Amino acid sequence: MSDHNEREEGLSFQPRFDASGLVTCVTTDVATGEVLMVAHMNDEALRRTVATGEAWYFSRSRNALWRKGETSGQTQRVVEMRTDCDQDAVWLRVEQRGAACHTGRRSCFYRKVENAGDGSARLAFVDAERLFDPAEVYRK
Amino acid sequence: MSDHNEREEGLSFQPRFDASGLVTCVTTDVATGEVLMVAHMNDEALRRTVATGEAWYFSRSRNALWRKGETSGQTQRVVEMRTDCDQDAVWLRVEQRGAACHTGRRSCFYRKVENAGDGSARLAFVDAERLFDPAEVYRK
Numbered sequence: 444m445s446d447h448n449e450r451e452e453g454l455s456f457q458p459r460f461d462a463s464g465l466v467t468c469v470t471t472d473v474a475t476g477e478v479l480m481v482a483h484m485n486d487e488a489l490r491r492t493v494a495t496g497e498a499w500y501f502s503r504s505r506n507a508l509w510r511k512g513e514t515s516g517q518t519q520r521v522v523e524m525r526t527d528c529d530q531d532a533v534w535l536r537v538e539q540r541g542a543a544c545h546t547g548r549r550s551c552f553y554r555k556v557e558n559a560g561d562g563s564a565r566l567a568f569v570d571a572e573r574l575f576d577p578a579e580v581y582r583k
Numbered sequence: 584m585s586d587h588n589e590r591e592e593g594l595s596f597q598p599r600f601d602a603s604g605l606v607t608c609v610t611t612d613v614a615t616g617e618v619l620m621v622a623h624m625n626d627e628a629l630r631r632t633v634a635t636g637e638a639w640y641f642s643r644s645r646n647a648l649w650r651k652g653e654t655s656g657q658t659q660r661v662v663e664m665r666t667d668c669d670q671d672a673v674w675l676r677v678e679q680r681g682a683a684c685h686t687g688r689r690s691c692f693y694r695k696v697e698n699a700g701d702g703s704a705r706l707a708f709v710d711a712e713r714l715f716d717p718a719e720v721y722r723k
Contacts, residue, residue: 476616
């Protein structure tokens with residue numbers, strides 16, 4: 444097979460990292476199918492996630508490897524991990540402890556994008572209850 | 584509110600585009616919660632998606648705006664669109680006509696990533712039936 448075919452049809456895990464050494468990760472709630480968050484993983488985050496069954500990410504803003512929940516306690520147990528056709532993204536189905544979002548919500552996706560009718564878009568809160576108080580959880 | 588707070592807690596849609604002018608888009612099947620694909624949108628793709636209720640993306644490989652299904656007929660009707668806390672990603676819940684993946688599968692995520700037990704990872708096919716023949720659909 445060509446490299447292209449091998450990546451799409453083969454059984455070798457060959458993550459296609461971007462210029463920053465990252466792949467995109469989508470994490471969903473295994474019970475509800477809800478998208479909890481979109482984040483990034485470098486090679487080490489992928490390795491640790493596969494090895495431990497807990498979600499590890501790479502934070503672009505902090506430039507650091509990060510075990511989900513290491514500060515907040517809101518860990519993610521990985522039930523299944525998948526990769527996509529061109530292997531530049533992974534999908535984690537997880538059991539989420541508490542809330543995935545640093546704002547204290549279950550999911551980072553707590554606002555709908557709606558058509559405002561004049562060619563623009565506006566947001567509306569949905570599933571936006573806070574499960575924890577971020578000021579309490581992340582205080583130094 | 585500060586710009587940061589406004590982006591996280593406000594109701595103004597202020598997509599945070601990356602250096603290439605793109606946000607990440609996760610698209611799920613509204614019926615099953617399955618992740619169908621991860622792709623990108625530029626400002627125009629966002630506008631057209633909101634305005635038309637059909638999914639539009641921006642192809643990095645072809646450097647072109649792209650209405651999902653324009654070649655294959657496998658269109659996506661948007662039931663709900665959401666954005667995340669820092670507004671650099673959107674989540675589309677869609678009614679998928681046929682298959683989302685260019686390989687002919689329902690979802691681009693047709694391979695599991697498994698722990699091979701020796702510190703490495705291997706892939707295994709899952710939900711990998713083809714709904715169409717890509718050689719037939721994409722031939723010139």
